[in-house]
Amino acid sequence: MLLPITLTLAAACALLNLWLALRCSQLRIAGKVLHGDGGDPRLVRRMRAHANFIEYTPIALILFALIELALGAALWLWIVALVYIVSRVAHTLGMDMDRPNAARAAGITATWVVLLVLAIAALYAAYSGTRDVPAPAALAAQV
Numbered sequence: 001m002l003l004p005i006t007l008t009l010a011a012a013c014a015l016l017n018l019w020l021a022l023r024c025s026q027l028r029i030a031g032k033v034l035h036g037d038g039g040d041p042r043l044v045r046r047m048r049a050h051a052n053f054i055e056y057t058p059i060a061l062i063l064f065a066l067i068e069l070a071l072g073a074a075l076w077l078w079i080v081a082l083v084y085i086v087s088r089v090a091h092t093l094g095m096d097m098d099r100p101n102a103a104r105a106a107g108i109t110a111t112w113v114v115l116l117v118l119a120i121a122a123l124y125a126a127y128s129g130t131r132d133v134p135a136p137a138a139l140a141a142q143v
Helices: 003-031 039-069 075-095 102-127 137-142
Strands: none
Touching: 003 039, 003 075, 039 075, 039 102, 075 102
């Protein structure tokens, strides 16, 4: 089954991941930093922005795929995917600043809201009884 939302989001995440890597590489090349951060606070912030993206994105993609399989490609899921990408870009740009700022706060808050929405949707899909797929025989025997 084709998962257009998840595939589109995964492609956007791959491009965003490349952008994050390039931002780090630019500072590494400019500062001649082969390993680590070379003591450059801008490189530290960019590395953390990249790592933070990698920390959140796998579970988001897994949830998107499973929800799309269970509930279909609904408009709300497209919107949540767009919010996820925009939130990760905002967080990244906010991480470039050396003080608390609205972009960073909004980016991480929106990321958390997206994950909460996805978790609730996943639980709904799992327990709402709207599935046509019968329970495995081992589970059916316990009921």
